[in-house]
Amino acid sequence: MSTHKRWILVLMCLLGAISCYIYGLPQGSVVFLGLGMLFEATFWVGVSRRRRKNTK
Numbered sequence: 001m002s003t004h005k006r007w008i009l010v011l012m013c014l015l016g017a018i019s020c021y022i023y024g025l026p027q028g029s030v031v032f033l034g035l036g037m038l039f040e041a042t043f044w045v046g047v048s049r050r051r052r053k054n055t056k
Contacts, residue, residue, distance in 0.1 A: 024036055
């Protein structure tokens with residue numbers, strides 16, 4: 001996957017997490033809070049993940 005596409009997906013996960021938190025907190029919905037945590041974890045994994053270098 002290209003770097004550009006990867007960063008777009010990572011930012012979409014962040015926006016999804018923020019959206020779920022905004023909707024879930026006032027409603028008290030555990031489902032949306034859980035989805036927000038899942039999206040946020042995916043964001044942080046995507047940000048901290050290093051690219052592999054081909055050594056062949």
